[in-house]
Amino acid sequence: MSAAKTSPADExxxxxxxxxxxxxxxxxxxxxxxxxxxxxxxxxxxxVNAVLGFTNMLLKLVSDTDAEYIAVLFDTARKNYRNDIxxxxxxxxPPPPPELIPQFALIREATKACxxxxxxxxxxxxxxxxxxxxxxxxxxxxxxxIVSSDKDLMQLIGPQVSMLDPIKNRPIGPAxxxxxxxxxxxxxxxxxxxAGDSSDNVPGVPGIGVKTAAxxxxxxxxLEELLxxxxxxxxxxxxxxxxxNAELARISRRLVLLKNDVPVKxxxxxxxxxxxxxxxxxxxxxxxxxxxxxxxxxxxFAKKSAGDAAVADGxxxxxxxxxxxxxxxxxxxxxxxxxxxxxxxxxxWVAAAREKGAVAFDTETTSIDPMQASLVGFSLAIETGRAxxxxxxxxxxxxxGQLDLGGDGEGGLLPNQIPLAKAxxxxxPLLEDPSVLKIxxxxxxxxxxxxxxxxxxAPYDDTxxxxxxxxxxxxxxxxxxxxxxxxxxxxxxxxxxxGTGKAQVxxxxxxxxKALAYAAEDADVTLxxxxxxxxQMLAERLATVYETIDRPLVPVVMAMERAGVxxxxxxxxxxxxxxxxxxxxxxxxxxxxxxxxxNIGSPKQLGEVMFDEMGLGGGKKGKTGAYAxxxxxxxxxxxxxxxxxxxxxxxxxxxxxxxxxxxxLQEQINARTGRVHTSFALAATSTGRLSxxxxxxxxxxxxxxxxxxxxxxxxxxxxxxxxxxDYSQIELRLAAHMAEVPQLKEAFREGIDIxxxxxxxxxxxxxxxxxxxxxxxxxxxxxxxxxxxxxxxxAAQLGIPQGEARAYIDAxxxxxxxxxxxxxxxxxxxxDHGYVLTLFGRRCHVPGILDKNPAxxxxxxxAAINAPLQGTAADIIxxxxxxxxxxxxxxxxxxxxxxQVHDELLFEVPKAEAKDTAALVKKVMERACxxxxxxxxxxxxxxxxxxxxxxxx
DNA sequence: CCGATCACG
DNA sequence: GACGTACGTGATCGGA
Numbered sequence: 001m002s003a004a005k006t007s008p009a010d011e012x013x014x015x016x017x018x019x020x021x022x023x024x025x026x027x028x029x030x031x032x033x034x035x036x037x038x039x040x041x042x043x044x045x046x047x048v049n050a051v052l053g054f055t056n057m058l059l060k061l062v063s064d065t066d067a068e069y070i071a072v073l074f075d076t077a078r079k080n081y082r083n084d085i086x087x088x089x090x091x092x093x094p095p096p097p098p099e100l101i102p103q104f105a106l107i108r109e110a111t112k113a114c115x116x117x118x119x120x121x122x123x124x125x126x127x128x129x130x131x132x133x134x135x136x137x138x139x140x141x142x143x144x145x146i147v148s149s150d151k152d153l154m155q156l157i158g159p160q161v162s163m164l165d166p167i168k169n170r171p172i173g174p175a176x177x178x179x180x181x182x183x184x185x186x187x188x189x190x191x192x193x194x195a196g197d198s199s200d201n202v203p204g205v206p207g208i209g210v211k212t213a214a215x216x217x218x219x220x221x222x223l224e225e226l227l228x229x230x231x232x233x234x235x236x237x238x239x240x241x242x243x244x245n246a247e248l249a250r251i252s253r254r255l256v257l258l259k260n261d262v263p264v265k266x267x268x269x270x271x272x273x274x275x276x277x278x279x280x281x282x283x284x285x286x287x288x289x290x291x292x293x294x295x296x297x298x299x300x301f302a303k304k305s306a307g308d309a310a311v312a313d314g315x316x317x318x319x320x321x322x323x324x325x326x327x328x329x330x331x332x333x334x335x336x337x338x339x340x341x342x343x344x345x346x347x348x349w350v351a352a353a354r355e356k357g358a359v360a361f362d363t364e365t366t367s368i369d370p371m372q373a374s375l376v377g378f379s380l381a382i383e384t385g386r387a388x389x390x391x392x393x394x395x396x397x398x399x400x401g402q403l404d405l406g407g408d409g410e411g412g413l414l415p416n417q418i419p420l421a422k423a424x425x426x427x428x429p430l431l432e433d434p435s436v437l438k439i440x441x442x443x444x445x446x447x448x449x450x451x452x453x454x455x456x457x458a459p460y461d462d463t464x465x466x467x468x469x470x471x472x473x474x475x476x477x478x479x480x481x482x483x484x485x486x487x488x489x490x491x492x493x494x495x496x497x498x499g500t501g502k503a504q505v506x507x508x509x510x511x512x513x514k515a516l517a518y519a520a521e522d523a524d525v526t527l528x529x530x531x532x533x534x535x536q537m538l539a540e541r542l543a544t545v546y547e548t549i550d551r552p553l554v555p556v557v558m559a560m561e562r563a564g565v566x567x568x569x570x571x572x573x574x575x576x577x578x579x580x581x582x583x584x585x586x587x588x589x590x591x592x593x594x595x596x597x598x599n600i601g602s603p604k605q606l607g608e609v610m611f612d613e614m615g616l617g618g619g620k621k622g623k624t625g626a627y628a629x630x631x632x633x634x635x636x637x638x639x640x641x642x643x644x645x646x647x648x649x650x651x652x653x654x655x656x657x658x659x660x661x662x663x664x665l666q667e668q669i670n671a672r673t674g675r676v677h678t679s680f681a682l683a684a685t686s687t688g689r690l691s692x693x694x695x696x697x698x699x700x701x702x703x704x705x706x707x708x709x710x711x712x713x714x715x716x717x718x719x720x721x722x723x724x725x726d727y728s729q730i731e732l733r734l735a736a737h738m739a740e741v742p743q744l745k746e747a748f749r750e751g752i753d754i755x756x757x758x759x760x761x762x763x764x765x766x767x768x769x770x771x772x773x774x775x776x777x778x779x780x781x782x783x784x785x786x787x788x789x790x791x792x793x794x795a796a797q798l799g800i801p802q803g804e805a806r807a808y809i810d811a812x813x814x815x816x817x818x819x820x821x822x823x824x825x826x827x828x829x830x831x832d833h834g835y836v837l838t839l840f841g842r843r844c845h846v847p848g849i850l851d852k853n854p855a856x857x858x859x860x861x862x863a864a865i866n867a868p869l870q871g872t873a874a875d876i877i878x879x880x881x882x883x884x885x886x887x888x889x890x891x892x893x894x895x896x897x898x899x900q901v902h903d904e905l906l907f908e909v910p911k912a913e914a915k916d917t918a919a920l921v922k923k924v925m926e927r928a929c930x931x932x933x934x935x936x937x938x939x940x941x942x943x944x945x946x947x948x949x950x951x952x953x
Numbered sequence: 954c955c956g957a958t959c960a961c962g
Numbered sequence: 963g964a965c966g967t968a969c970g971t972g973a974t975c976g977g978a
Contacts, residue, residue, distance in 0.1 A: 235964070602976055603957060623956090630958065656959060660973055687970060689962085696972045699961035707960080731962095731969095784968065793968025855965035866969040870962090874970095902962040902970085 018160075021137040021268055022067040025148030026118065027075040027126045029054055029166055030107055032149065034100050036167055036488075042289055047099040051106045052290055057166045058114050059293070061147060062276065063300075069137070071271040072111045073129040074120040081123055085254050088201050106288070113284035117271040124262050127152055131258035134161050137268045152192075152200075152256060157185035170490045182214025190217045193253035194226075202255045205245045207237065211853075223253055337520035338388040339512060341416050343426060349380055349388050350430045356382045358437040359430070360527035361457070363446045364389075364519050366506040369694065370448035371561070371670055371677040375420070376508045377515065378427065378446075381523035384531070389519040390427075392420045395508045414512070428455045437461060441479045441526045444554050444682065448562060462554065463529040464683050466537050469546045473686030473835070473845035473867075483525050486532045491525055492518045545842045548932075549875055550682065552882045556897070557680045557690070559885070563896045563908070564675030565697065568948075571713035572662045579658040586651045593644040600651055603629045609644075616642060632796075653706060661701065661710045668695045680900070687867045688842050688874040690900060698901045702953070711950035716908045721945050723895070723914060724952040725921045726904035727877070728940040729754060731786045731869045737936045738839070738868060739822035743815075748937040755779040762811050781812050785819060786869055788862030823865050830864035838871040839933055840879075873903065876939070880928035881905065887924050893917050906949065918943040 033053035040049040062070065082089045111118045119129060130153060134144045138160040146153055149165040154177045157163060163172035174184050181191045194213035196204020208216075216233075220226035227246045233239040242249070278301045285294040340346050353359035360381040365373035374393060381387035394414045418426075431438060431450060436459075440446050443462040450457055467477040475481065483491045497514045498504050507515065537543055591597045594613070598605045607627025610616045616637055621628035631649065638646035668676050678697040680690045692698040700714070701707025716722045732754060736744035747757045756767045759778035765771075777798060784794050795805035813820045830836050831850060835843040844867035851857045881900060888895055895917045899906040905925070909917045925941040946952040 237964095599976080601974095604977075626957085628957090652959080656974080659975080660960065664973080681971095684972095685970065689970065691971055693972065696961085699959090699972070701960060703961080726962095787969040788967095790966095790968055792966075795968095797968070853965070854963085855967075858965075859967070862967075863969065870970060873962095904962085 019069065019137070019140070019142040020065070020067040021133070021142045021144045021271070022061065022065055022070040023130045023133055023144060023146050024058070024061070024070070024072040024116075024166075025126050025130060025146065025150055025153065026054075026072040026107065026111065028148045028150040028153075029057065030100070030103065031096075032167055033057075034097075034103070039099070046102055046106075048103065048106065048288055048290075050100065050103045051110055051288065052293070053167075054107050055110045055114065055285070055288075055290060055293060058111065058116060059276065059297070061166070062114065062116065062273075065145075067145065068273055069142075069268055069271040070116050070273050071133070071268075072116055072118040073126040073133075074108065074118065075126045076120050076122050076124070080125055081259075082125075082255050086203075086251050088203075089255055090200050093199075093201070110284065113280045115274045115277045115280055117274075119264075119266075121262060121264070124259065128259040128262050129264065131156055131260040132262040132264055133268045135260040140268070142268075151180060151188075152197075152258070154180070154185055155188040155192075155256075155258060168484065168488060168490060170484070181210060183217055187217050187222075189253060189257050190223045190226075192256040193223050193249050196252055197256070200255070202252050203245075203248050204252050205241050205249050207241045209852075212238070223249060336385045336387070337516055337524070339516045340388045340390040341418065343418055343422055345388075346390055346418060346423060346426050349382070349390075350426055353380060353382050353430055354433065354436055357435065358382075358439060360387075360439040360523040360530065361431065361443075361446060362440065362519065362523045362526060363449045364507045364515065365449055366393075366508055369677075369679070370445050371564075371673070373449060374508075375449055375453065376506075377519060378423075379519040379523035381520070381527040384528055385524060387520035387524040387527075389516045389523075390423055391417045391512055391515060392423045393417075393508050394510070394512060394515065424453050424455065431455050431457045434459060439463065439526055439530045441482075441522070441529065442683075444558050444561075447555065447558050451558065451562065456555075460551075460554070461530060461534065462551065463526055463533055465550045465554075466530070466533045466546060468683035469542045469550060469842065470533060470537055470540065471845060472683070472688065472843060474847055477683045479522065479525060479529070482529055482533075487525065487528055489525065492521055494518070542841070542843065545840060545875075549840065549842070549878050549882070553682065553878050556881050556885060557682065560897050560899065561677050561679060563898055564670065564673055564677040565898045565906075565908075566675050566715050566717055567665060567669060568713045568715045569666055569669065572666050572710075575709055575713070576658055576662040576666075579654045579662060583651060583654050583658065586647055586654070590644060590647050590651060593647065600648060601655065603627070606648065610637070614644065616645075653704065657701060657706060657710060662713075665695060665710075665713070678899070685874075686846075686863070687844050687871040688838060688878075689870065689902060690874070690878075692899075697899055700949070702950070708950045711953075712948045714949035716947060719911055720908050721911050721914050721947055722949055722952045723907040723909045723918055723921070723943065723945050724904055724949065725907075725918065725925060725941050725943045726901075726953075727873070727925065728942055730873045730876070730903050730939065732782055733935070733937045733939065734839075734869050734872050735785055735819070735822075738872075739816075739818045740936070741816050741818045745936050751940075755782060758782055758812075761815050762808070777808065781808055784809075785812075786866060788823070788865035790858075790862070826865050826868065827861050830861070836864050836867050836871075838868050838875050839929075840872065840875040842871055842875055844868070844871050876928045877903065877905070877925070879932075880925040883924050883928070884921060887920055888917070891916065891920055893920065895921075906952075909945075914945045918945060 030050050034050040037049040037053045039047065040052060041047050108118065121129060127150065130146055134146060134156050137144050142160070144161040146156060146161065146163045147166050148163060149167065149172065153163060154172065157174060157177060165172055177185045177188060181188050183191050191210060191213040192202070194205050194208050194216065195210045196202045216226055220229060227242065227249065230239055230242040233242065281297060282294065285297065340349060362379045363375060364377045365375055367373040376393040377389055377391040379387055379389045394417060396412060396414065430436060432455065438457050438460045440460060440462055442464045443457065443460050447457050463482065464477045467482055475485065480491050480493060483489050497510050497518045498507060537546060587600060590600055594609045598609055600606060604626055606629050610629070611618050611627050618627065618633060618637070631652070634645040634649050638649060665676065670677055676695065676697070678692045679694050680692055682690060684691045701710050714722065733748050736748055743761065747754055755778045756770055756775050758781065759765065759770060759774045760767045762778060762781070763774055765774060780794060780797050781789070784797070787793065789809055791802050791806040791809060794809065795802040798805065826836055830846050834847065834849065835845040837843060846860045846864045846867065848856055848860045849864060851860065877900065881897065884897055893913050893916060895907045895909040895913060897905060897907050905921065907917065907921065922941045922943050926939045929935055929939070944952040
């Protein structure tokens with residue numbers, strides 16, 4: 001012990017960090033590992049898959065954690081005190097499978113071999129022991145980690161107690177509990193008492209599941225409160241179930257409530273951590289033939305015995321041994337990732353990738369915006385677990401805000417990296433090699449980065465897009481989510497290497513070891529996702545959508561993003577100034593009308609001013625209890641002659657236009673290009689549409705005159721003009737085709753005014769001299785059809801009573817019964833399959849179509865009705881977009897495609913080519929279905945040309 | 954970080 | 963008949 005350690009100064013050091021206690025749920029792990037891991041037997045035939053999983057897990061936990069106390073807790077016999085409360089508790093559990101039985105004893109042996117304390121007690125479950133020690137340790141001020149994924153333990157989570165899922169290696173916190181139970185850890189017991197648990201035979205209240213239970217507990221706070229006030233429940237069935245089964249619920253609560261005062265013989269301090277002992281561990285591993293673990297453990301023991309003074313040898317035999325150990329272990333996270341620092345090494349990786357014919361590729365950069373990003377490094381993966389990272393732009397540690405004196409100081413490039421130009425020269429032939437498939441995750445990003453260095457990636461696959469065609473609408477398609485879903489692997493998250501919030505650094509400041517672990521894993525995971533998802537896509541017969549629509553769209557959209565759109569900054573500046581002045585004036589008037597100043601932008605304050613202070617008619621709304629102050633409410637009040645809401649409507653409009661558009665668009669102009677580059681998301685929507693972000697250029701105002709002024713700021717470069725081409729009524733045309741409505745199809749073929757015709761046929765009035773109000777009603781119904789019409793929605797849209805809306809809808813369906821048939825067929829298809837289809841075969845998933853809650857179910861039914869229409873329209877415009885570049889090139893036209901706004905394409909065209917380009921694009925768009933599909937209705941695209949976007953419409 | 958609001962198709 | 967609504971997005975703001 002050094003002198004410093006005993007110095008008085010040290011004794012006055014800040015309070016030591018709280019003790020950390022690890023409580024491992026041994027019994028829970030056995031069952032889960034047994035089912036999660038493939039069968040595995042010792043040479044003598046003894047099954048050991050759960051034992052191996054357990055041993056791996058325990059050794060990893062012990063080596064990764066800083067815990068001072070560690071214990072594994074086990075169940076004993078199957079009967080315990082809960083059977084006295086409820087004899088059927090866990091009664092229907094089948095006996096454990098025969099292959100599992102010998103593993104119970106072996107796992108206790110493994111625990112002993114790992115030198116970790118263990119405990120079991122007659123009459124109690126492991127969960128009760130964990131609850132008891134967790135309480136004890138927390139009261140002593142310690143931090144507790146419960147290693148288990150058992151939902152029954154989630155009730156213990158709190159400020160000092162957390163959980164860790166040992167198989168997914170993922171923390172379970174209040175958020176995960178909330179996701180599972182709909183309530184926080186403190187209310188889990190109440191929810192379980194109501195919902196019961198079929199696997200443990202906890203009865204609960206019949207007819208109440210987790211969702212309903214969470215809802216009830218959120219409202220009433222506790223089981224007892226709920227039972228006391230059960231009479232208030234509106235739904236008769238639910239009310240009766242609660243009243244009749246109150247006692248069953250109370251028993252259930254006692255069953256799920258863990259006993260945290262088991263009379264344990266020893267305190268948690270008896271579980272002081274002990275390091276693995278070679279004399280115990282190695283014989284055990286040999287006996288069970290756990291060779292990969294053995295190799296790893298021997299390496300660790302060897303390293304330790306080599307002495308602390310010796311410098312670890314990272315090359316030679318040790319390296320090879322580590323690689324060998326990793327090859328047989330779980331694919332990622334082990335040591336087969338390589339940092340490439342020389343051209344020769346990179347050349348070897350490139351050659352190996354060529355040999356394979358496929359390589360996963362990923363870039364690391366300084367920004368999530370590829371138009372502002374610089375390349376920092378790239379990673380390659382050529383087989384599972386075999387990946388490398390090639391740094392080309394890493395810099396010294398984080399900038400200290402001090403002067404960088406030395407030339408090679410903190411801010412300069414790290415030495416020994418391959419020079420960027422050399423690395424690019426080596427990688428370009430691979431990325432452009434037509435015989436090597438490049439696999440990316442959101443490859444449009446990497447393509448954009450490499451395009452800036454004059455490298456075109458082809459051929460390619462994109463795991464994000466493959467996932468999207470497989471599961472669009474079912475879940476997200478980010479790499480982290482896909483990895484957990486398909487590989488059961490939690491990736492290193494960007495925040496974990498680059499930090500978070502203010503302390504976040506750009507990737508060029510991430511140390512090389514961390515960068516390697518993160519970047520190589522990304523490529524590795526991408527490759528493994530491809531191995532899982534591509535066969536699935538082929539088996540599910542979804543390859544056509546991917547190969548004919550989503551994949552070829554990637555370079556097209558990339559080119560649009562890179563082209564960007566020109567903005568006239570002066571127009572925006574002047575508008576901002578104009579809006580600012582008018583906002584100040586409106587503010588004054590509004591405050592005067594209110595009698596005092598308040599924040600007009602706060603719906604809460606506005607509601608209080610209008611409804612509490614001024615006494616305007618209107619009511620509370622919504623879950624939050626705040627007044628509704630939406631535009632519809634304000635319009636109603638304004639129509640009654642109230643001045644303040646009318647002014648607020650003006651204020652809201654100008655304030656929105658200024659903050660969302662005139663101010664922020666100016667800031668989005670790229671300094672390098674002088675243009676605005678949006679990012680189109682290819683896998684974001686549930687219907688197949690694109691979306692646009694940073695900035696969103698798909699919601700630039702047009703509907704009001706003030707808004708249109710903003711579109712005037714979207715301009716073409718000198719000598720060029722903007723060309724807008726948009727589909728006319730595409731979704732309604734598709735509805736006519738898909739529902740096979742003869743009159744509607746006929747009307748579209750004749751090119752007549754569809755809304756007027758609908759009005760005429762539904763309301764029985766002649767088209768000639770029609771009241772515009774009648775046509776407006778028909779138009780609203782037609783829109784409603786596309787949205788999965790409801791009387792409520794139509795009534796709200798038209799401002800008429802619901803009964804009247806109902807009558808319109810009935811009249812419509814009577815006239816066009818095919819539409820009703822289409823809607824019923826679509827709903828049935830969605831219920832049977834969980835998704836609906838576009839005409840091109842894209843699946844749009846509608847999770848929740850079978851939801852027991854009628855509101856949510858109706859919601860999903862309307863979405864199911866809408867998705868084939870919206871989604872087919874999306875497929876069609878995507879097909880057109882893919883064909884446009886080649887059509888332009890063939891015609892030797894220079895036009896650039898800039899934006900897509902769902903049914904519109906915007907181009908920048910040399911003035912002299914405007915007419916030809918318009919005709920060409922119109923043709924491509926109108927024929928976009930062919931040859932895959934022939935519609936019974938014509939598609940019509942309309943063109944407009946001007947020097948700004950507003951006038952091009 | 955979520956809900957309300959509002960811009961677009 | 964319950965439930966609570968038109969379909970699909972993204973950005974901004976206020977307020978916990």
